[in-house]
Amino acid sequence: MSKKLEDIFGKCVSRMLQGESIESCLKDYPEEADGLKPLLQVAFTINKEASSLLSAPEFKARVLSQLQSAVSAKQRRPEKKVNFFGWQRRWALALTAVLVVLLTGAGTVAAASDSLPDETLYPVKLATERVRLTFALSDVSKAKLHTRLAERRAMEIAEMARQGKSDAIPELTQRLVKHLEKVSYAVESGEQVVDEGQLAVPKVVPSPAEVAAPGVKRGKGVRELKELLGESAPRSLTALENAYEQASQATKAALKYAIRESRRSYEKAMQETAPEPLEP
Amino acid sequence: MPSEESVVRRAIEADSQAFAQLYDEHFDKIYRYIYLKVGDRGEAEDLTQQVFLKALEAIGRYKWRSIPFSAWLFRIARNQVIDYLRKRTRQMTMVLDERIVSDGTDPVVVTERRLEVQELLANLEKLSPAQREVIYLRFIAELPIAEVAKTLGKSEGAVKALQYNAVVALRKIFFREENE
Numbered sequence: 001m002s003k004k005l006e007d008i009f010g011k012c013v014s015r016m017l018q019g020e021s022i023e024s025c026l027k028d029y030p031e032e033a034d035g036l037k038p039l040l041q042v043a044f045t046i047n048k049e050a051s052s053l054l055s056a057p058e059f060k061a062r063v064l065s066q067l068q069s070a071v072s073a074k075q076r077r078p079e080k081k082v083n084f085f086g087w088q089r090r091w092a093l094a095l096t097a098v099l100v101v102l103l104t105g106a107g108t109v110a111a112a113s114d115s116l117p118d119e120t121l122y123p124v125k126l127a128t129e130r131v132r133l134t135f136a137l138s139d140v141s142k143a144k145l146h147t148r149l150a151e152r153r154a155m156e157i158a159e160m161a162r163q164g165k166s167d168a169i170p171e172l173t174q175r176l177v178k179h180l181e182k183v184s185y186a187v188e189s190g191e192q193v194v195d196e197g198q199l200a201v202p203k204v205v206p207s208p209a210e211v212a213a214p215g216v217k218r219g220k221g222v223r224e225l226k227e228l229l230g231e232s233a234p235r236s237l238t239a240l241e242n243a244y245e246q247a248s249q250a251t252k253a254a255l256k257y258a259i260r261e262s263r264r265s266y267e268k269a270m271q272e273t274a275p276e277p278l279e280p
Numbered sequence: 281m282p283s284e285e286s287v288v289r290r291a292i293e294a295d296s297q298a299f300a301q302l303y304d305e306h307f308d309k310i311y312r313y314i315y316l317k318v319g320d321r322g323e324a325e326d327l328t329q330q331v332f333l334k335a336l337e338a339i340g341r342y343k344w345r346s347i348p349f350s351a352w353l354f355r356i357a358r359n360q361v362i363d364y365l366r367k368r369t370r371q372m373t374m375v376l377d378e379r380i381v382s383d384g385t386d387p388v389v390v391t392e393r394r395l396e397v398q399e400l401l402a403n404l405e406k407l408s409p410a411q412r413e414v415i416y417l418r419f420i421a422e423l424p425i426a427e428v429a430k431t432l433g434k435s436e437g438a439v440k441a442l443q444y445n446a447v448v449a450l451r452k453i454f455f456r457e458e459n460e
Contacts (some may be wrong), residue, residue: 067300
C-alpha cells in the first residue's frame, strides 16, 4: 500500500512540476485523493517558494559571456587526445622547439616570454613552456617548473585584469589550476608528471638508484619544492589580491573566481608538502 | 526544437550556441540549488560560475548514455557545494539569517518571502540528510526521479520512498507549527 502511495505521489509530483494542477492529478486517483492532497500541497509550497529565488540578470549575462569566451578559446585549441604514443608527441614538441627557434629566431622566443594571452606571440610562449616541461627529466623538476608556470599565469591574470580584459581570466585560471594539480600529483603519488593534456603514466621500472635508496633523493627534491611553493604562493596570491583591489566591478567577479581557485589549488599543493594551511 | 542529446553533442564539439542553450536551461535551477544550500548570494554566484566552468572543462569526457546531462551537471554542483561547506567554518544559523529572496522590489513582499523561505529552510534542516537532498533535487532543482536517482547513486524506488517520507515528515512539522 505504502509503495503504491509513493508511486502515485511521485507521478502527481512529476505532473505538478510540469504545470498541471494538484486536482487534475487527484481526479485520476480518487481513492487516495484525501491522503495525497495535503502532501501534494506541501510539495507545491516548497517548489513555489524556491522558484522565487532568482539570480541577478546581469550576473547571469556576465557568466554567459565568460563561458562563451572560454568556448571560443576551446574552439581555437581543440582538446588533446591521450594516446599510447605520448612519447611521439614529446619528440614532436622537441622538434617544434628547434623549428620555432630556427624559423622565428631566438629573439622571437625571448620576446614571446613577456607576451599576454591576447597577443600574437602568446602561443609561442606556451609552446616554449611545453618544451621546457618535456625536457624536465624528473617528476620533482617538472613539479618545480609547474610551480613557476602557475606563478606566471597568476601574473598574467593580474595584468589582464589591470587592462580590464576579464574574458581571459577564467581560462588563465584553469591553466594555473592545472599546473598546481600537476604539482600536487607529483608530490602525492611519486609518479611521473607528464606534459599538459596527457595522463600521468606510472614509472614501470624504477631506476637502480631508486631501488637502492628509495625516497632519499626524492625527499630532498620535495623539500626544495616545498620552499619554492612557499615563496611562490604568496607572490601569486598577493598579485591577484592587489589586482582585485584596483579592478572594476565587472573584472572583480572574474578575479574573485581566480583568487578562490588559486588559493584552493595552492593549499592543496602545499598540504602535500606541509600540513599548515596558507595564511589568509 | 532539437533534443537535449543533440544540443549536448554540439556542446561537446565546442559549439558556443549549444553551450549557451544548456546554460540558459539549467542556470536558474543550479543557482537556486546552490543558493539554498550555501545561503549566501555572492558565494552562490561564485559557485554557480564554477559549476559551469567545470562543466565546460569536462564536457569532452561526458557520455550521454551513462548519465543524463542534468544529473551530470548537478553532480558537479553537489560536489562543489560539499567541498565549499566542508571548508566553511561559519555556523548554519548565521547563514540562515543572511538568506534573502531577490524576486521583487517591494520591501514588504521581499521580507515576507524571506521569512517564508527561512521557515522552509529551518524545517528542511529537521529532515535526514538523504531526505533533504531529495527535496532539494526534486522540488527545488525540479529533476525527474530517474535523474535524482542518477545524481545520488540510488535506485528510483529508494528516491521515491525518500521523497514520500520527506514530505510526510514536513507535513507533520507544518501541522505541528500551525497548532502551536
